Amino acid sequence: MFQAAKQTKVFQDVVAQIQEAILDGRLKTGDTLPSERQLKDTFNISRGTLREALRVLEQKGLIEIKLGVGGGSVVKDLNADQVSEGLALLIRSQKVSLNHLAEFREDVEGIVAARAAARSSAADIDKLTELLGAARKCIDAGLSQRNAFIEIDKRIHMTLAQVTANPIYISVLHSVHDNIHRYYDEFLSMDERELQENYQDLCDLVQAVEKGQADHARQLARDHVHRFNQYMKSREQAKKDNYAAENIKPQIP
Amino acid sequence: MFQAAKQTKVFQDVVAQIQEAILDGRLKTGDTLPSERQLKDTFNISRGTLREALRVLEQKGLIEIKLGVGGGSVVKDLNADQVSEGLALLIRSQKVSLNHLAEFREDVEGIVAARAAARSSAADIDKLTELLGAARKCIDAGLSQRNAFIEIDKRIHMTLAQVTANPIYISVLHSVHDNIHRYYDEFLSMDERELQENYQDLCDLVQAVEKGQADHARQLARDHVHRFNQYMKSREQAKKDNYAAENIKPQIP
DNA sequence: ATCATAGAATGGTTAGACCATTATAATATT
DNA sequence: AATATTATAATGGTCTAACCATTCTATGAT
Numbered sequence: 275m276f277q278a279a280k281q282t283k284v285f286q287d288v289v290a291q292i293q294e295a296i297l298d299g300r301l302k303t304g305d306t307l308p309s310e311r312q313l314k315d316t317f318n319i320s321r322g323t324l325r326e327a328l329r330v331l332e333q334k335g336l337i338e339i340k341l342g343v344g345g346g347s348v349v350k351d352l353n354a355d356q357v358s359e360g361l362a363l364l365i366r367s368q369k370v371s372l373n374h375l376a377e378f379r380e381d382v383e384g385i386v387a388a389r390a391a392a393r394s395s396a397a398d399i400d401k402l403t404e405l406l407g408a409a410r411k412c413i414d415a416g417l418s419q420r421n422a423f424i425e426i427d428k429r430i431h432m433t434l435a436q437v438t439a440n441p442i443y444i445s446v447l448h449s450v451h452d453n454i455h456r457y458y459d460e461f462l463s464m465d466e467r468e469l470q471e472n473y474q475d476l477c478d479l480v481q482a483v484e485k486g487q488a489d490h491a492r493q494l495a496r497d498h499v500h501r502f503n504q505y506m507k508s509r510e511q512a513k514k515d516n517y518a519a520e521n522i523k524p525q526i527p
Numbered sequence: 528m529f530q531a532a533k534q535t536k537v538f539q540d541v542v543a544q545i546q547e548a549i550l551d552g553r554l555k556t557g558d559t560l561p562s563e564r565q566l567k568d569t570f571n572i573s574r575g576t577l578r579e580a581l582r583v584l585e586q587k588g589l590i591e592i593k594l595g596v597g598g599g600s601v602v603k604d605l606n607a608d609q610v611s612e613g614l615a616l617l618i619r620s621q622k623v624s625l626n627h628l629a630e631f632r633e634d635v636e637g638i639v640a641a642r643a644a645a646r647s648s649a650a651d652i653d654k655l656t657e658l659l660g661a662a663r664k665c666i667d668a669g670l671s672q673r674n675a676f677i678e679i680d681k682r683i684h685m686t687l688a689q690v691t692a693n694p695i696y697i698s699v700l701h702s703v704h705d706n707i708h709r710y711y712d713e714f715l716s717m718d719e720r721e722l723q724e725n726y727q728d729l730c731d732l733v734q735a736v737e738k739g740q741a742d743h744a745r746q747l748a749r750d751h752v753h754r755f756n757q758y759m760k761s762r763e764q765a766k767k768d769n770y771a772a773e774n775i776k777p778q779i780p
Numbered sequence: 781a782t783c784a785t786a787g788a789a790t791g792g793t794t795a796g797a798c799c800a801t802t803a804t805a806a807t808a809t810t
Numbered sequence: 811a812a813t814a815t816t817a818t819a820a821t822g823g824t825c826t827a828a829c830c831a832t833t834c835t836a837t838g839a840t
Contacts, residue, residue, distance in 0.1 A: 283822095283823065283824090284823080284824070285582075285823085285824090296620070297616075297619045297620055309789075309790060309791085310790075310791065311789095311790085319824080319825085320824060320825045320826070321825090321826090321827095322575045322578070322823095322824070322825070322826090323823080323824060323825080325575075325579060325791090325792090326578060326579060326582045326823095328791095329538075329579045329582050329583055329586075330582055330583075330586050333582075333583050333586040333587065334586065334612075334616065335613070335616070336616070339791070340790090340791080340833090341790070341791055341792080341831080341832050341833065342789080342790060342791075342831090342832045342833030342834060343788065343789045343790055343791095343832080343833050343834045343835075344789085344790080344833070344834050344835090345789085345790050345791060345832080345833075345834090346789095346790065346791080347791095352616060352617060352620045354613075354617070356609070356612075356613035356616065357610055357613035357614055357617070359587075359609075359613075360588070360607075360609035360610035360612075360613055361610055361695075361698075363550075363587065363588070363589070363605060363609065364605060364607070364610070364694070364695075364698060366550045367549070367550050367605045370694050370695060374693045374694060374695050375695065377642075377693055377695075378693060378695040378696070378699075381638045381642075385634045385638070389630075389634075440627045440630055440631060441617070441623050441627060442614075442617075442623060442627050442628065442630075442631040443631070445614075445617060446631075446699070536791095536792065536793090537792075537793070538792085538793090562820075562821060562822085563821075563822065564820095564821085564822095572793080572794085573793060573794045573795065574794090574795085574796095575792095575793070575794075575795090576792080576793060576794080578822090578823085579792095592822070593802095593821090593822080594800080594801050594802065594821070594822055594823080595800090595801045595802030595803065595820080595821060595822075596801080596802050596803045596804075596818095596819070596820045596821055596822095597802070597803050597804090597820085597821080598801080598802075598803090598820085598821050598822060599820095599821065599822080600822095
């Protein structure tokens with residue numbers, strides 16, 4: 275006849291209320307919530323319960339909790355970090371392999387390049403060209419600037435994502451890069467020729483974007499990423515082989 | 528001379544330890560952690576602090592906390608929910624509009640269709656054909672089964688994502704559907720002809736996948752989604768117009 | 781003026797108690 | 811004997827009250 279009432283726990287109610295206030299704009303980025311001792315009275319709950327709620331909001335990326343006298347819960351500017359962390363957990367925990375991620379990246383970078391080609395402004399091209407110039411300098415400086423080159427490579431891709439003017443691409447690509455670098459950093463050791471190839475890829479790509487050649491840009495981006503993936507895979511394989519050589523008969527537990 | 532030691536708060540250390548245990552496989556899906564009163568002694572912390580840690584792990588999607596005597600913290604099977612929730616927050620909070628999401632969906636569904644076409648097995652085609660049959664029945668049953676049709680449409684797309692054998696596509700598409708339906712459900716009211724068109728789209732798409740025509744499948748999927756998007760946009764516009772008509776002079780705050 | 785110091789506000793943590801929910805075992809009922 | 815009811819105990823949920831740790835700010839010393 276009757277059904278269960280209020281399943282929600284107290285702290286969940288608090289989470290919901292504060293979250294709504296933030297999403298509705300009643301609380302804006304940078305705003306500081308009242309202190310815990312005030313809030314607990316406002317909600318008429320204990321401080322422990324309130325803190326559980328705040329921890330959840332923090333984990334959601336909605337607030338940031340600062341220590342000290344000027345501290346408190348500050349409304350954060352939402353970004354892709356939570357999506358990125360979620361993706362990272364999926365990758366680390368289970369079904370998602372690096373191959374999966376590499377394949378996905380190939381597709382996404384292709385899409386981003388195509389969309390960027392259809393929308394780039396003169397200012398966008400300027401920025402990309404500037405980055406290309408910085409990349410050029412890294413290469414000329416030799417292998418010592420290898421990491422700097424990789425960083426600029428990443429920024430070029432992220433800039434393309436920004437050119438699409440679609441924040442989802444920015445977030446997704448950011449997540450992909452976050453996670454792919456977490457695994458690939460240890461293998462980063464391109465030689466001179468590979469650096470040159472990568473640089474040429476990027477030049478061609480930016481040119482295609484500038485000319486608005488969406489399909490061509492897509493293909494160039496895909497090839498570029500694909501080559502990078504192949505390169506990393508071979509590095510990984512080499513590492514495994516090396517390991518095998520050192521341990522002629524690996525102990526199987 | 529010296530640098531800051533241990534910035535991490537106690538509860539963060541606990542989160543990290545339990546998370547690592549789960550990701551390393553020392554704790555498996557379905558395992559129940561010791562009770563809070565035991566855990567607090569194990570970690571040598573207070574129960575409140577422990578509970579903050581558990582709340583964070585829960586929000587991360589790593590554990591589920593059950594009430595009652597058989598209850599406790601159970602290790603969850605990770606899924607795309609966190610990614611989905613993160614995306615939802617991005618959409619609700621700020622820069623992400625429905626147009627952004629619709630555009631992204633168009634691209635993703637295209638990719639998924641292409642990848643699926645390159646990898647489908649006979650069993651996959653059987654499953655898709657079965658779903659098409661169910662969709663056919665919904666249409667024949669008339670508009671009353673409209674929602675059922677939408678549901679099957681969604682399942683067909685998700686099945687294609689599974690065919691790609693890349694869990695990232697499954698997660699991403701799941702997130703997109705989650706979020707797009709949250710906004711579109713209110714507009715769902717296709718007429719007979721639109722249902723027919725959608726059904727035909729799906730038939731063509733499955734056929735292309737069966738034949739392994741990746742590019743064709745991609746284009747069909749994109750067109751299908753694009754049509755759906757246009758349709759929803761017009762519905763939304765109609766709703767706005769209707770609102771405007773009811774409120775000749777909308778009050779601007 | 782500049783630097784050191786004390787104070788106060790805030791989050792971080794602890795301890796112990798009691799409430800609410802739920803599976804299980806013991807008991808009563810048929 | 812089978813079933814329904816009831817008590818029991820274990821577990822998470824919440825509360826209270828205190829103290830610790832960090833950090834900004836104002837005060838005071840140099």
